[in-house]
Amino acid sequence: MKKISEGAESIVYEGTVAGIRCVIKSRIQKLYRIDELDQRIRSTRTKNEARIISSASKAGVNTPRVLLIDGFDLYTERIGGTTLNKMGRIGTNERQKIMQGAGKNLALLHSSDIAHGDYTPANIMVDSGTVYVIDFGLAEQTKSVEEKAIDLLLMKRSVEKSDYKTFESAYVHASSKSNAIVSRLHEVEMRGRYQTRTLAV
Amino acid sequence: MAIIGIECSAHTFGVGVVKNGKILSNERRMYKISDKGMIPSKLADFHSEGAGTTIAAAIKNAGISTEEIEAVGYTKGPGLGASLRIGYLSAYTLSRKLGVPLIPVNHGIAHIEIAKRLNAMKNPVALYVSGGNSQILRMVEEPDRHYNIYGETYDIGVGNMLDSFARGAGLNPAWGSSVAKAAAGGRYIQLPYTVKGMDFTFTGLMTNALAKLKSEQLNDVCYSLQETAFSMLCEATERALLLTGSRELVLCGGVAQSARLKEMADAMAKPHNVKVGTLSDEYNADNGAMIGIVAERIFLSKSKIETGHEIDQRYRLDSVKVTWR
């Protein structure tokens, strides 16, 4: 097992188990929380993440398959390639294709009432041209227009203007109820709080 | 030179005298909250009656003469209009009498700045938890220097949540401490835990805890409520620490008086090698010294003081241009 990343909530490892190349997301114990609460949170979040990955995949979103839930460890199949934020310099053409894929995947998620919660280039993976969505750690099953608009907002903050345009047109093209979400995005951006946040992060 | 700071945004009339960042005196007079909460007109009367003597006591205990006072700081907001008006008018009268400038201060910034300075920290992440506020902040330089809000409550502050629960449970509402006392020996029962990134909500938790009182022991509910609420705050704060890469954290505001919250913040910060700065209760509660501390920084920065809008009940912390270091 090789550690590949460490976040506030979990450590991600990669390895091969019984011949299957997999990624294991292990939710870490938090000593500040009492045990009962800590275990309940880690276990619900692990199960929730697995459940949402499965519904996303049913909705046609490219996402790694869930292999196993083992306590606070979530095993998913490992895909090749790299995350979008680590791809380095790529041609305009390829970048446009990726942004289109990211937009289409998000439209599919939203159509089945899933808000991703952290839709940034760090959670988009590209493997020989196919665009995958990973990390459903903050995802939620919800009809909320606001939550969906925030998915767009996070992407907008993280990529260049022209890339975001490509992304948004693909999103609008692939979804049926995008009007309300795009206009909510503009509303959210007008609110002071998100403006100052955008500038700081 | 010395600066006098007057705080009056809710139940406390506080006056502090500050000189070169040192607190020379800190006087307070607190309105006792009844089971109905704060009644604005009674609150205003209470503060008007006590203003003069509290100011005089702060000057006397600082051991300075009134001629040494070079500016009067006061709380512009956020807070209750009834209180803010009395604080402002008291400060105005004093500044006219002494012929010195009047300096408006943001209440929340004062809570953070006093914690930062008394702990000698440069630019910590702040967990600011009081009755009406629950926010995670840090000073940033872009586009202008200001306190950026990384996370905050979507609804009510953690202090008001604990007090409303206490009232509903028939406990004496004493700013969260009655819930802490009643939590002794409690066992954990399941309550909603809602953190979204670095934000959190408390009303669902409170409503659910109140409903649980029908079927569960009071101390179990109090224990679980407190553990859940503080865990939520710590989780959101941990994210902000990792995001900013800061190695310093301060706890401030009335709820930061909680021993349990301090203990949890320590446990959260330790694996990240983050130093935690805390304050004695006197400076976590609303107080005049914190207003004096910020007013002195503003005074020394010689920045232009905007007039008009003398008080602002919704004075947002992140709207303030920080002109000092």
Ligand SMILES: Nc1ncnc2c1ncn2[C@@H]1O[C@H](COP(=O)(O)OP(=O)(O)O)[C@@H](O)[C@H]1O
């Ligand atoms: N299924 C996967 N296949 C290959 N790499 C993955 C997979 N899932 C995650 N990773 C890698 O692990 C990193 C962290 O995983 P992620 O699920 O995003 O966790 P975190 O919550 O820490 O962001 C990703 O940026 C990616 O590089």
Ligand SMILES: [Mg+2]
């Ligand atoms: Mg991720």
